[in-house]
Amino acid sequence: MILETKDLCKSFGSLNALQNVDLTVEKGKILGIAGPNGAGKSTLFNVIAGHYPLSAGKIDFNGEDITRLNSHQVCHRGLVRTFQVPTTFKTLTVYDNIRVGSTFGRKDFKASKGIIEETIELLGLNEYRDTEASHLDLYTTKMVMLAACLATDCKLLMLDEPLAGLAMNEIEDFLQVIRKISGKGGITIIMIEHILDTLIEISDHMLVLDNGTVIYTGSPEGVFEDQQVIECYLGKVEE
16 A cells, blocks of 8 residues: 555544544555545645644655645655646746645755656647746646656655546546556556546446545445435435
């Protein structure tokens, strides 16, 4: 397993956003995370990536305890994430945005030209390499944010609702990119997504959260048959 969490808890005052969350992620696989709004999905990403300190629990990544590391230390060990709202340096070109990721996302703070070029090729960004990020559409902006992550030479990539706001053809294109990253690059992926059918289609394993607790973990196919998941999304049927 490349990532394992044990009894993760995160509280904001009296609000228990995460309660005893256990998950394991196998190297080279895609883990899909689902759940309704407010279930704790993004909070889970934030504590794993070091953006929020844990209230309790332990996180092991690639054989190392990263529980108390901050976000840049976690990134330097090869665990990176994207955000729901795509973030770029608007006045920099696509190439320079990716170069920033390669420079500051690595322990040695040295950009790798080879990785930058490979990432541009992998994500089909060559025609935009000299374009300022402020002139990009949503899909391409998401690709640039993704490219900046990949340019860190990461081992695990966490995607927070990457399909939000995209048209159907763009969703298909994005899924193809994810498959290439997972297949060709061998990078482990954790993906939060509200489009349940699509998440089930692309995931090797699934985890569903509700009110900060894990209500399902197992095969993607089993999600539709799990009573707790059904009640979580559709409500409990009164007898």
